[in-house]
Amino acid sequence: MNTENCITLKGVAIGYGRNTILSDINFSLKSGEFVVLFGPNGCGKTTLFKTILRIIPPIQGSILYGNENVPRFGYVPQRKHLDEIYPFTAEEVVLMGTFGQRKPFCPTSKIDRLLVEQCLKDVGMLELRKNFFSELSGGQKQRILIARALATRPNVLLLDEPITGLDILAQKKIIELISVLHRKHQLTIMMITHEVHYIPSWVKKIIHIHHYKVVLGSLEEIIALSRIDEVPNQE
Amino acid sequence: MEQLLEILSPHFLLRNAFYAGLIVGFVCPQVGIFFVLRRMILMGIALPQVSNAGVAFAFLLHTLGWHFFRHIESEKVMALTGSVFFTLITIFVLAILERRRKGFTENRIGFTYAIAGAAAILFVSWNPYGKSEVLSMLTGEIISIPDIYLWSMFAIYGSIFIVLIGFHRNFILVSYDIDMATTIGKKVVLWDIMLYLIIGIIISFGVMTVGPLVIFGFLLIPPVAARMITRGIPLFCIVSSTVGIVASFVGFYISYRFDLPTGPTDVALLCVILVLLYLGKMLFRFKR
Numbered sequence: 001m002n003t004e005n006c007i008t009l010k011g012v013a014i015g016y017g018r019n020t021i022l023s024d025i026n027f028s029l030k031s032g033e034f035v036v037l038f039g040p041n042g043c044g045k046t047t048l049f050k051t052i053l054r055i056i057p058p059i060q061g062s063i064l065y066g067n068e069n070v071p072r073f074g075y076v077p078q079r080k081h082l083d084e085i086y087p088f089t090a091e092e093v094v095l096m097g098t099f100g101q102r103k104p105f106c107p108t109s110k111i112d113r114l115l116v117e118q119c120l121k122d123v124g125m126l127e128l129r130k131n132f133f134s135e136l137s138g139g140q141k142q143r144i145l146i147a148r149a150l151a152t153r154p155n156v157l158l159l160d161e162p163i164t165g166l167d168i169l170a171q172k173k174i175i176e177l178i179s180v181l182h183r184k185h186q187l188t189i190m191m192i193t194h195e196v197h198y199i200p201s202w203v204k205k206i207i208h209i210h211h212y213k214v215v216l217g218s219l220e221e222i223i224a225l226s227r228i229d230e231v232p233n234q235e
Numbered sequence: 236m237e238q239l240l241e242i243l244s245p246h247f248l249l250r251n252a253f254y255a256g257l258i259v260g261f262v263c264p265q266v267g268i269f270f271v272l273r274r275m276i277l278m279g280i281a282l283p284q285v286s287n288a289g290v291a292f293a294f295l296l297h298t299l300g301w302h303f304f305r306h307i308e309s310e311k312v313m314a315l316t317g318s319v320f321f322t323l324i325t326i327f328v329l330a331i332l333e334r335r336r337k338g339f340t341e342n343r344i345g346f347t348y349a350i351a352g353a354a355a356i357l358f359v360s361w362n363p364y365g366k367s368e369v370l371s372m373l374t375g376e377i378i379s380i381p382d383i384y385l386w387s388m389f390a391i392y393g394s395i396f397i398v399l400i401g402f403h404r405n406f407i408l409v410s411y412d413i414d415m416a417t418t419i420g421k422k423v424v425l426w427d428i429m430l431y432l433i434i435g436i437i438i439s440f441g442v443m444t445v446g447p448l449v450i451f452g453f454l455l456i457p458p459v460a461a462r463m464i465t466r467g468i469p470l471f472c473i474v475s476s477t478v479g480i481v482a483s484f485v486g487f488y489i490s491y492r493f494d495l496p497t498g499p500t501d502v503a504l505l506c507v508i509l510v511l512l513y514l515g516k517m518l519f520r521f522k523r
Contacts, residue, residue: 055417075418086272086411089467099408100419105401132466152419 005066006031006156006188007052012061014044014051020059021047025214027207029156031066034182034189036199038222039209045192046078048209049158052190071188074154076145078161084134090144091129094119097151119147122184123177139170143177150181157181159191163198175200196223238492251380252497253487255388259445259453260483260501262392264461264475265399266437267454269430271462273410277341278329279454281348282438283447285325286318288351290443291358293317298362311384311443318439325351326431380444391440395433406430407468445498452502453479460509463516478508 005028013023021044029035039045050056052063053073065071074097097119098112120126123143128136133144142162149157159178163171179200182189193199199206199219206222208215241247270279293314325347332343380388399406408416409426416423441450461474486501 050414053414053418055414073418075415077412077414081414082412083272083274085274085462087462087465087467087471088411092468096404096408096412096415097419099404100421102404104405130466148415 004031005029005064006071007066008064009052010062010064012051012063013059014047014056015059016047016056018059022209022212022214023060025061027214027216029188029190031155031188032186033205034179034203035191036203036206037190037192037209038196038199038206039194041194043209043212045194045209046160049075049160049190049192053158071155072152074149074152074157074187076142076149076157076159076162078164079138079141079145080165082145086134088133089129090125090131090133090136090140091116091120093133093144094129094147094151097148100152115151115153116147119150122150122181123147137170138166139174142166142170142174146174146177146181150185154187156188156190159189161192161194163193164195171198239488242488242491249491251382251385255380255385255444256483256487256497256501257480258388258392259441259449260457260479260481261476262396263437263441263450263453264457264479265396265472266434267458268472268475269406269410269434270454271458272407276455277344277348278326279451281344281351282322282326282434283442283450284348284351284355286322286439286442287447288355288358289317289319289321289439290314291317291355291362292321295358295362315439315443318443319435321351322439323432323435326435327428330427330431384444388440388444391436395437398429398433402426402429403472448502449498452505453483456502456505456509457482460505460512463512478505482508 008028009025012025013020014025015021025048037045037048047056051058053075054063054070094116095108095112098108098115102108102112117126120129123146125140125143125147128140133141136144146157146159146162149159162178163174166174175198178189178191179202181187199222201219203219206217206219208217208222242249242253244250247253267279270276293316296317297313329343329347332338333340405416405421405426406429409421409423409430413423416426438450438454441453457475457478458471460478461471465471465474482501482505486504487497489495489504490497490500
């Protein structure tokens with residue numbers, strides 16, 4: 001694994017407008033690392049993601065990107081945020097990943113078509129590429145969104161709650177897929193989850209948002225911290 | 236058949252109205268696609284009404300001796316300016332409120348529709364002269380379209396069509412997934428502004444030429460119909476424009492053949508196409 005930091009947050013405060021959700025965030029991500037961002041619903045995980053992705057500016061502090069260049073991000077949003085009124089095929093959704101490099105007025109190139117095909121193969125969805133995206137199952141949609149993120153040729157892959165709302169088997173398959181992609185493409189991966197049992201046991205670094213504080217730890221430490229919260233108050 | 240050949244003849248008396256209808260039928264659905272996909276259909280009802288109010292206001296000012304452009308006497312230019320001004324201001328205000336998530340979208344659009352409708356009628360009633368002329372323009376004078384107007388329409392709608400095709404990926408991505416668009420470096424605000432400008436211009440110019448009812452019909456019904464029967468965005472766009480241009484062509488023929496008003500005939504035909512496609516789809520599903 002490369003030891004170089006690819007994203008570093010120094011004294012960052014995040015939120016919308018003047019409303020600060022989290023403050024004093026300090027951590028770094030090394031190239032090739034797999035990190036889980038864990039915390040309860042509504043604690044600011046997605047806001048932190050969007051701040052790292054530069055969708056929302058930080059209220060305070062700085063975010064440094066390795067080699068002074070912002071890495072190429074592949075972003076997998078929550079499925080529920082994507083409107084199903086769009087009559088996209090699965091292939092068209094993946095093709096969106098190539099839009100960042102395409103010039104206007106140019107038709108889709110053969111290179112892009114091949115890239116999309118490869119990404120669909122990587123997530124095991126090549127056969128369903130002509131199906132309506134809106135008619136796919138939750139797990140299949142998630143695979144397509146991961147393929148779309150891969151089509152951006154990312155250095156860093158950020159997945160927002162990729163297994164929420166899926167059945168146990170689909171959850172297992174998605175986690176396996178993410179693990180394979182991490183190993184195969186040497187991708188730096190950051191994944192959001194709000195349930196501790198979704199975290200794969202082999203993940204070494206977990207960023208835990210606990211009582212509005214950002215804490216770094218291993219899976220054991222995070223479980224211990226979560227159990228403290230579960231102990232009923234004796235007073 | 237004789238009447239059809241007459242319509243297609245280059246010397247046909249109402250050829251400008253026929254060509255204008257075809258242009259509207261072809262280009263409006265391409266803009267309407269974004270109304271449908273962004274779930275802004277209600278805005279598609281309110282904006283032509285606002286544009287109408289702009290036309291009526293400009294006519295009122297013109298009658299009272301005010302001129303936006305002192306060197307140009309044409310009241311149509313002034314009406315177009317009023318229409319564009321009212322539509323763009325409204326669309327940007329509504330877009331900003333939408334982004335800031337202030338109140339409910341339906342309430343805002345309903346309020347806009349009501350106030351624009353009332354304002355249009357009041358402006359016309361305050362206009363001491365040419366009430367009938369103003370009313371004929373507001374309802375869409377589709378029959379008498381001068382050459383200069385047709386050519387301007389061809390240039391404006393043609394340019395908009397080229398922009399929509401050329402930047403289609405950006406417009407679609409920004410509409411579908413803002414976060415993804417920002418992540419891959421698209422200037423979301425810029426593309427949104429450009430799309431709203433296009434919508435504003437299409438509606439303003441269209442309302443001036445064919446009236447609010449026809450514009451609303453061609454903006455929304457073809458994409459709604461196409462969405463029912465297509466898979467994938469390119470086919471969705473092609474079928475939308477095909478439905479629009481077929482309805483415009485056949486609608487014009489029917490109105491000429493049976494001496495009916497063209498605009499309402501076009502819209503009624505679009506509705507018939509929509510219902511037939513829906514029934515066809517149901518039948519297809521039932522058979523499967």
